[in-house]
Amino acid sequence: MSGDERSRLLGAAVDDALADALGEVAASVRGGRVADYIPELADADPDGFGVSIASVLGRVYGAGDVAAEFTIQSASKPFVYAFASDELGGEAVHRRVGVEPSGEPFNAISLDAQGRPENPFINAGAIVTTSLVPAADADERFARIRDALSRFAGRELDLDDEVYRSEAVTGHRNRALAGLALAVGSLATADVDSATDPYFRQCSLVVTTEDLALMGATLANGGVHPLTRDRVVSERAARDTLSVMATCGMYDRSGAWAFRVGMPAKSGVGGGIVAVRPGEFGVGVYSPPLDEAGNSLRGVAMLEALSDRFGLHMFDHTRVPTSPVGEASVDRETRTVTLALRGELDFLAAEQAVHDAGRLVLHVDARALRLDFTDVTLITAVAEQLLRTTAAAAEEAGLDVEFPGAPQGFDRGIG
Structure with a gap:
């Protein structure tokens, strides 16, 4: 067909x-x-x-x-x-x-x-x-x-x-x-x-x-x-x-x-x-x-x-949100945590990504954090603010931070 x-x-x-x-x-x-x-x-x-x-x-x-x-x-x-x-x-x-x-x-x-x-x-x-x-x-x-x-x-x-x-x-x-x-x-x-x-x-x-x-x-x-x-x-x-x-x-x-x-x-x-x-x-x-x-x-x-x-009522909420993290990986040699983000990032998606990043960084005692935006189709203002704040906190804690595929100007004011 x-x-x-x-x-x-x-x-x-x-x-x-x-x-x-x-x-x-x-x-x-x-x-x-x-x-x-x-x-x-x-x-x-x-x-x-x-x-x-x-x-x-x-x-x-x-x-x-x-x-x-x-x-x-x-x-x-x-x-x-x-x-x-x-x-x-x-x-x-x-x-x-x-x-x-x-x-x-x-x-x-x-x-x-x-x-x-x-x-x-x-x-x-x-x-x-x-x-x-x-x-x-x-x-x-x-x-x-x-x-x-x-x-x-x-x-x-x-x-x-x-x-x-x-x-x-x-x-x-x-x-x-x-x-x-x-x-x-x-x-x-x-x-x-x-x-x-x-x-x-x-x-x-x-x-x-x-x-x-x-x-x-x-x-x-x-x-x-x-x-x-x-x-x-x-x-x-x-x-x-x-x-x-x-x-x-x-x-x-x-x-x-x-x-x-x-x-x-x-x-x-x-x-x-x-x-x-x-x-x-x-x-x-x-x-x-x-x-x-x-x-x-x-x-x-x-x-x-x-x-x-x-189920069109604005207060109906029966759907389980899809994870915004397409893949999470750890390079043990460099102790780099990479989160491949995907889809539309709103508040809930960004909150989940921040949670996952924090958990992995602590688990492997990471030295670097990569937030990969390549497969992101949309990012709301509040999601961008949450992720920018997370990135700034990671740098302040001594991690190297990278943002492949990030929106233009995302790294402004970080580092």
Whole structure:
């Protein structure tokens, strides 16, 4: 069997697993109500149901109505927040909007003691976040937001003009929330329309489940799109966004979501949900009927099923970590200990390597230590710090230390 055939076989297995889960949820979960407070959304097909998964390695899988188009609505909020944080820095953003769960509906009037909206995912906070995107006027602000969200999706996203006009005509509460934010000094624009008009348009961008999955995978991949390899936002902005998604993304059901599903996520009243398994993949789900909190009823059930079936909860930890030491050897004549490190070195891997190095150095009364990085594919900042500190301590104890294959500058400040 060729490599391509094996790849297609494995891809089909993932698609089949998704199809099985989707079929079970479709058969067992009924009810919900399609959003109608924005008139154009009321026309959505209540039977539409699809799911896509995109890995950080660039592979995409799906089942159901993966080609169905719908407006992104509030699932846009994490990506605008990430964009604003990357443009201005997190501190500047959080001078105007907080990060605490509100425990209230998405359209609630919710301000903290400093006069800020509680978080960037309730409507008041999202409008403030949109207002923070640097631009000369509303048109330029939306153009910049559209470009950013398109880069997250890996393709240019279209605007649904009819949904936009419907939102603009009926968006009185959102304008009131923006007016309140302006009154307390949180809004970054001088007038309400400069913030709300781009906000209505960002919510009216058209996506599919595959788009949402790739957008989520970009956050999972530290801000780098897994297909285009475009760095859309910084690693810090991606991390901060996932943190707020984990605690605030599902409105007043965020606690139950964290307990049952355990993945950072954000829903939209168009029926979409984007969820993220950090470092692994993004998930996009679509089903228009909503629960009482404004989240897709079957979308929530689908992600609960995937989390339970495939062990995706962020607090699941059933895997035994692979040793970061591919081979450990001792040259008895020179009393040199060599550790051949391998794979991805994070805190746990570096801690294990340090432990092994210390044990062997003491066991043979070593004179030299070699940390061989030739087969290392990635090293995190904390792992590099641990290994540098270990190397410095070894030199201070009188050992000769070498680092074949080490990252450039690894030996700076050692010796």
